[in-house]
Amino acid sequence: AQKITQTQPGMFVxxxxxxxxxxxxxxxxxxxxxxxxxxxxxGEMIFLIYQGSYDQQNxxxxxxxxxxxxxxxxxxxxxxxxxxxxSAMYFCAMRERSNYQLIWGAGTKLIIKP
Amino acid sequence: DSGVTQTPKHLITATGQRVTLRCSPRSxxxxxxxxxxxxxxxxQFLIQYYNGEERAKGNILERFSAQQFPDLHSELNLSSLExxxxxxxxxxxSGGPHRATDTQYxxxxxxxxxx
Numbered sequence: 001a002q003k004i005t006q007t008q009p010g011m012f013v014x015x016x017x018x019x020x021x022x023x024x025x026x027x028x029x030x031x032x033x034x035x036x037x038x039x040x041x042x043g044e045m046i047f048l049i050y051q052g053s054y055d056q057q058n059x060x061x062x063x064x065x066x067x068x069x070x071x072x073x074x075x076x077x078x079x080x081x082x083x084x085x086x087s088a089m090y091f092c093a094m095r096e097r098s099n100y101q102l103i104w105g106a107g108t109k110l111i112i113k114p
Numbered sequence: 115d116s117g118v119t120q121t122p123k124h125l126i127t128a129t130g131q132r133v134t135l136r137c138s139p140r141s142x143x144x145x146x147x148x149x150x151x152x153x154x155x156x157x158q159f160l161i162q163y164y165n166g167e168e169r170a171k172g173n174i175l176e177r178f179s180a181q182q183f184p185d186l187h188s189e190l191n192l193s194s195l196e197x198x199x200x201x202x203x204x205x206x207x208s209g210g211p212h213r214a215t216d217t218q219y220x221x222x223x224x225x226x227x228x229x
Contacts, residue, residue: 033216033217035217035218037220043202043222043223043225044116044220044221044222044223045204045206045220045223046116046220047116047217047218047219047220050217091157093157095216099170100159100162100169100170101147101159101162101170101172102147102149102157102159102218103159104156104157106156107156
C-alpha cells in the first residue's frame, strides 16, 4: 500500500503568489516524522522542513510552513510569496519509528511563472 | 551546501563493469544512507549504516554492496552493471541511528550512466 501520496504531478503558479503542495500519508505507527525536500533541476536534494507526529504546532521555516492535519493524515507544504527560484520538484517523505528508511512520495513539479 | 560530499559527480561506464561511489557524511553524523533515484522507480532506499555497522537494508540488489569505514565515510559498490542501473545515487547522513525525528541531509548525488 502506498504510504505517501502526492496527488499533484505538476503545478503552475504566478510569482509572488502562495502555493500549497499536497501530501497525504498512511501509517499505523504513532511516532513518525514528515519531511519535505526540494530537488531543483540541478539534481541535489535539499531539506526544507520537518514535522513530528507529536508536535503540537505546525512547523515553519522562513517562507515554508507545513499545514499538519493529523486526523486527516495530511502534511501540506505551503510556500509563501513564491519566487522563480522555487521552481523545482518537491518531495514529501515519511519516516516511522519502526522503520529506518524514508518513504517517498512521487513528487510535485512546481513551476513559478514570472 | 548540506555538508555531505559525494564523488564522483558523474560516472559513465559500460554494462558488466563495476563502479564504486563514495560518500562523506556531515561532520559528527554517524548514520549514512544510500538511495537510488530512477525515472521509473522514483526514490528507493538501498541501505543504511550506523557507526560502521549495517542497520537496515531496503531494495538493494545482490550485485550491490556497501560499507562504512572507521572514518565514517561510506562506499557503494555496484557490479555487473546493467542498463537499468542508470540512475542518480544519493548518499544522506543523519546524527542518530534510528529516530523518526532524525533529518537526513543529502549529498549532491552521483549520476551513473550505464551504456
